[in-house]
Amino acid sequence: MPRLSEVIAALENLWPAERAESWDAVGTVVGDPGQEVTRVLFAVDPVRETVDEAVTLGADLLVTHHPLYLRGTTTVAASTFKGRVVHTLIKNDIALHVAHTNADTADPGVSDALAGALDLRVVRPLVPDPTDPDGRRGLGRVCELDHPLTVRDLAARAAERLPATVQGIRVAGDPDALVRTVAVSGGSGDSLFDHVRAASVDAFLTADLRHHPASEFVADRAHSPLALLDAAHWATEWPWCELAAAQLDEISDRHGWDLRVHVSKTVTDPWTAHAASPATTDTSGAPN
């Protein structure tokens, strides 16, 4: 059985902490380096639901994409929900390790997993990491489709392949336009519009798109005859958990460790219900 320190060293090798953004909070949040690890759970969010899942599973290590304390804290009192997470982890001898923006820009990283879930062929990073001489690391990915799909069919594929959420996939732009190239970025993507325009792709799949950037983006037909596909933030990052689990499985085999690696099936998307407007089948864009 490996020690926590050995497993963390392997994870740090995949997603070095120094490659995280300066504002980020990655690395080990809770854990005794000398503790043995037999079971690992990967999840997007370090919240009560996934911690409870780790307890039920008998996991010794929970690896999440999102940080627990992004902006630091002065208390881990169990009267706060994050403090309760810390208490539950420590009482159950479960370590917590975070790989966030260092996993976004990794090769392979969060957007490779998103592209893989949709059978998109990754061509290059959308925003290459200037410190990578091979040009393989960076934010987002520019991808090609083996066979062109309409925006409508690409959205249907995303809805089918990504884990189910009440939001599903929102589309901006002509649903009948053909997509041959698409930029993808797991998580919030509306800071990337300039890079998407420069990439001359037919569509952009991401999450958390706001009204004004999206509206201006699709209105600017001269520069971007593009469609936007907006999925739930959690759903765009969840495929990374499967990728990361497979990577740790492979490392475990290579080291002769007997690790059991699991992926959380708990939906931690905060949106829990959706009321569709009546009669939205008119796709002309005109109000009914």
Ligand SMILES: [Zn+2]
């Ligand atoms: Zn995220």
